Amino acid sequence: MSLTLLIPEGESQAQSLERQGGAKVAVLGAGAWGTALALLASSKGVPVSLWARRPQHAQAMQEERQNREYLPGALFPESLHPTAEAEEALHEARLAVVALPSKAIRETLGWLPRAAAYVSVTKGLQFTDHHLLRMSQVIEEVTGVGRVAVLSGPNLADEIARFLPAAAVVASRDPELALQVQQVFSGASFRVYTSSDVIGVELGGALKNVIALAAGMVDGLGLGDNAKAALITRGLREIIQFGVAQGASEATFMGLSGLGDLIATASSPLSRNRNAGERIVKGETLAQLQAQKNVVEGIYTVRALHAWGWATGLELPITEAVYRVIYEDADPSEQIGALMGRQAKAE
Ligand SMILES: NC(=O)C1=CN([C@@H]2O[C@H](COP(=O)(O)OP(=O)(O)OC[C@H]3O[C@@H](n4cnc5c(N)ncnc54)[C@H](O)[C@@H]3O)[C@@H](O)[C@H]2O)C=CC1
């Protein structure tokens, strides 16, 4: 579903936001992606609070007017306010952007003050009590707030922060919220589409990280471009099969949050998931990946999918191969061989 918001003549985008009561935005999580999104909105004059959990990190950002730890070199406009005070960050914010690693969301949102609406930009899944939860579901469950949107797409933070052209899709059950998010982040370098398929947009973003890990392994093993193209294509098929079974629309996976993000993440040297796959085949361990500063979401998503698949019996061959390499020390070449040797069938 695509909607258009009409801004009355003579009214700027910022005034229009003000009129809708959505002027201030709080970004929760001052990593690479939270900071890039804060830059996008604040560079248009939208007041943005960027919440960091560590006071010394917030202070460094205030003093240096950049996030040297996670996104060095991208200078903050005046309307971007870093803070470690959660009350202050969320005060009068009409929208809270959740840009935390998936494993930190439940605990962190449990104690943060509530916002009127949330946008999840986290690409992960959680398996708890025999249920596989998307991050928007976790946010809804923990906060009790039903106004939740999901923003996803091929959006490598480094490129977004350099204002290189990119596009994304925002999905919500609440069309007005989707429009509000579209307004907040749309600009000359960032084009935001709307959708009503929350499940599809969210699953596309989460599952592509697992295929990106596999793509990195193919790169690390030097298996060539044909192998990588086949992996990405069959990976997309796996994402679609899983997503449609969860209630998503197949067409969504052909869009920015499916195919688009898969292309970017599986091919970019900037992707942490692809890079991790490459390093795993060269001997890097799970513990090393978990300890690295920037989150590699795919290693948690693949574990959640494995647990879910085990509980339901659904077959996800590429996901299972990635799981075995990461969690069971299986040999990556043997896993590729096993994928190649699966029973012949129609495409
Ligand atoms: N970096 C990127 O290009 C993109 C990332 N994403 C997604 O956004 C989410 C966040 O990723 P990044 O910002 O890149 O991660 P990051 O690793 O750059 O930063 C994570 C941030 O969360 C903070 N953090 C960690 N645990 C915390 C806790 N318990 N409470 C509060 N803060 C905590 C860290 O201090 C850090 O500031 C991930 O799900 C990722 O998949 C989505 C699109 C693009």
Ligand SMILES: O=C(CO)COP(=O)(O)O
């Ligand atoms: O989601 C992303 C790009 O859209 C970022 O991917 P990585 O987490 O692999 O860097």
